[in-house]
Every structure is written in structure tokens, then in C-alpha cells.
Amino acid sequence: MIDRSAFHALSYGLYLVSTTDADRAFGCVVNTFQQVTSTPARVSVALNKENATTQAILNSGRYAVSVLSQSATMDLIGVFGFRSSLEVNKFAGIEHALDGAGVPYVTEQAVARFSMRVIETVDVGTHIMFIGEVEEAEALADEAPMTYAYYHEVLRGKTPKRASSYTPKDEAxxxxxxxxxxxxxxxxxxxxxxxxxxxxxxxxxxxxxxxxxxxxxxxxxxxxxxxxxxxxx
Ligand SMILES: Cc1cc2nc3c(=O)[nH]c(=O)nc-3n(C[C@H](O)[C@H](O)[C@H](O)COP(=O)(O)O)c2cc1C
Known part of the structure; x- marks a missing residue:
């Protein structure tokens, strides 16, 4: 038996994953970023194979993550979470910077940021899990981070089909x-x-x-x- 409601008991944050490929910036919203080990500092993120950002990370071997603040707007989440990096330049008009490897990351509406080198990819069916070695980490603001629960319950945001945590209820x-x-x-x-x-x-x-x-x-x-x-x- 699989009781789908059990998955609603899982807690997540909300993040922007970004990379660059062929001089173009890619990025999307995820809730699947997490720390895996402490020494050395390693993290993982699960990205849908249909996301443009996924292929770009496979090509570049690097990704950055901005931890969204609780005050992050639906405008920012809407662009990064529902549109394709192939159709719009998601970074236009958004404050961002480049890490030591030249990967762009969003600096506004974010409380921290990380930069990773991909050390392993795991094909998990619809998604690819990228295990990354943390090469840079920095606190950006002294604010509360956005949680997945806050996004749904307070901002009344939706989760698109490509997210790992999507359930049909999200479309209702x-x-x-x-x-x-x-x-x-x-x-x-x-x-x-x-x-x-x-x-x-x-x-x-x-x-x-x-x-x-x-x-x-x-x-x-x-x-x-x-x-x-x-x-x-
Ligand atoms: C709240 C939320 C959580 C999401 N979580 C994930 C996730 O963990 N993994 C994923 O692949 N996509 C996730 N998405 C979907 C991507 O952000 C979305 O498909 C995006 O448009 C992909 O952009 P791209 O094609 O430019 O990469 C999430 C979206 C939202 C709004």
C-alpha cells in the first residue's frame, strides 16, 4: 500500500538552481536540494530530465544554488519555476553574480548561496540526481529561508508536474x-x-x-x- 498523503509529511526548502552552458544562463526552482555529507561538504539535487537546466548542468558539470528567503516573491518563483530558460532570460532584471567558476547565481531574495562541482550523476527515471562537492558557500542575508509549506500555505503557490514532489492535487x-x-x-x-x-x-x-x-x-x-x-x- 502507498498512502500518497504520507508524502505531505515531508518538509523541504525552496531554492534556485542555476548553471551556464554555451554562454547562456539556465535556472529553475527546486525543493529537492539538500546536504548529503559534512566532511567533505556534499549536496544533492534532483532535476527533471525535461528541464532545460538539467541538460545544461550535464554539459557544464557545475551548478549553483540560491536559498530563497521567506520574503521571495511569486514573480521570481513564477519565472524560475514555470518558464523555460530556453524561452526567457530568467536572469534579466534579477540581481545576480558569478561564482569563481563563472556560474551565475541569484543574489536577491536569497539568504545563502552555494557553488558545486558535479562529482556523480544518478539516473532515477524521470529525474537525474546531481551529487555535488561544495566549492563555495556564503550567507547572503539574515532572514528566514522560504519553506515549501510556506510557499503552499501562505503564498498559495502551485507545484508543476516536473517537480519531484508533484501530486495531481497540485493542479486542482x-x-x-x-x-x-x-x-x-x-x-x-x-x-x-x-x-x-x-x-x-x-x-x-x-x-x-x-x-x-x-x-x-x-x-x-x-x-x-x-x-x-x-x-x-
Ligand atoms: C515549488 C516548486 C518546486 C519545484 N521543484 C522542482 C524540483 O525539485 N526538481 C525539478 O526538476 N523541478 C522542480 N520544479 C519545476 C521547475 O522549476 C520548472 O520545471 C522550471 O520551469 C524548469 O525550468 P528550465 O526548463 O529553465 O530548467 C519546481 C517548481 C516549483 C514552482
Whole structure:
């Protein structure tokens, strides 16, 4: 027997994994980064084979990780967690730096960062696990790190299919009462109140319009209007 709800008892943080390949920067959100050994300092991360970042790390043999702060925005998570590095330059307009090996890492909305050399890859089916030897580590800010639970429960964020921790429940629309509460908190005070808002069922973005215009695309994850559900504003 496999009780899927048992997996909900697992705790994670939220991270940005990044690398560079052929002079191009790649990066994505993960919750599967963790320390494996202390001496020497080794870590692991599980990346879906369909992520552009995965192939780039296979090519470069290096990756960096930024530990997101609890105050990290859905805008940042939306771009890195739902879009492809092949379609958008995720680092444009985002504060970042290069580590000693020239790998870019995000410095804003992050509390710490690590740089790794890949010492082993494990094919685990849909994902590849990259074991890395830590070559650089640095604390960036004295703030609380983002947890996976905070992302889901407070930010009302979703988990896409490619994440290791995805469950079909993640695709279901947010529950009415909670979605309404979020809409109320975030609605701009200026102007006539809107009767309805629309929430993206993929990334959780809320748009305060009575109707979504023809050809509308979610500014965070790029999904079309058919992936939005109407909620009371
Ligand atoms: C909360 C959250 C957790 C995620 N965790 C992982 C993960 O652990 N492993 C993974 O491969 N993708 C994970 N993803 C999905 C990738 O971030 C997503 O597929 C991204 O668009 C890939 O970008 P890329 O194609 O530019 O690499 C996660 C996304 C979110 C929003």
C-alpha cells in the first residue's frame, strides 16, 4: 500500500538552481536540494530530465544554488519555476553574480548561496540526481529561508508536474474560501472594486479583471486564459 498523503509529511526548502552552458544562463526552482555529507561538504539535487537546466548542468558539470528567503516573491518563483530558460532570460532584471567558476547565481531574495562541482550523476527515471562537492558557500542575508509549506500555505503557490514532489492535487484550483481571502488581501485599494478576479491554476497568479481579454497569457507562467478559474474578488 502507498498512502500518497504520507508524502505531505515531508518538509523541504525552496531554492534556485542555476548553471551556464554555451554562454547562456539556465535556472529553475527546486525543493529537492539538500546536504548529503559534512566532511567533505556534499549536496544533492534532483532535476527533471525535461528541464532545460538539467541538460545544461550535464554539459557544464557545475551548478549553483540560491536559498530563497521567506520574503521571495511569486514573480521570481513564477519565472524560475514555470518558464523555460530556453524561452526567457530568467536572469534579466534579477540581481545576480558569478561564482569563481563563472556560474551565475541569484543574489536577491536569497539568504545563502552555494557553488558545486558535479562529482556523480544518478539516473532515477524521470529525474537525474546531481551529487555535488561544495566549492563555495556564503550567507547572503539574515532572514528566514522560504519553506515549501510556506510557499503552499501562505503564498498559495502551485507545484508543476516536473517537480519531484508533484501530486495531481497540485493542479486542482485553489479552494474557494482561501482563494477569496487571498484576492481580498491583494486587491488594490484604488478605483472601483472588481466583482471577480481570475486565478491561474498553474502558478496561483491573480488577475483583477472581470473578464480576461482575448489571447491573454499569465505574466508569471505564460499559461493561457483556459488555465484560469474565476474567483470572487
Ligand atoms: C515549488 C516548486 C518546486 C519545484 N521543484 C522542482 C524540483 O525539485 N526538481 C525539478 O526538476 N523541478 C522542480 N520544479 C519545476 C521547475 O522549476 C520548472 O520545471 C522550471 O520551469 C524548469 O525550468 P528550465 O526548463 O529553465 O530548467 C519546481 C517548481 C516549483 C514552482
Amino acid at each position: 484550483p485553489a479552494e474557494g474560501a482561501q482563494a477569496e481571502a487571498t484576492a481580498e488581501e491583494e486587491q488594490p485599494a484604488e478605483g472601483a472594486p472588481k466583482k471577480y478576479a481570475w486565478q491561474c491554476t498553474i502558478c496561483g497568479h491573480i488577475e483583477y479583471l472581470d473578464e480576461l481579454p482575448e489571447g491573454y497569457e499569465c505574466p508569471l507562467c505564460g499559461m493561457g486564459a483556459d488555465m484560469f478559474e474565476r474567483i470572487e474578488a
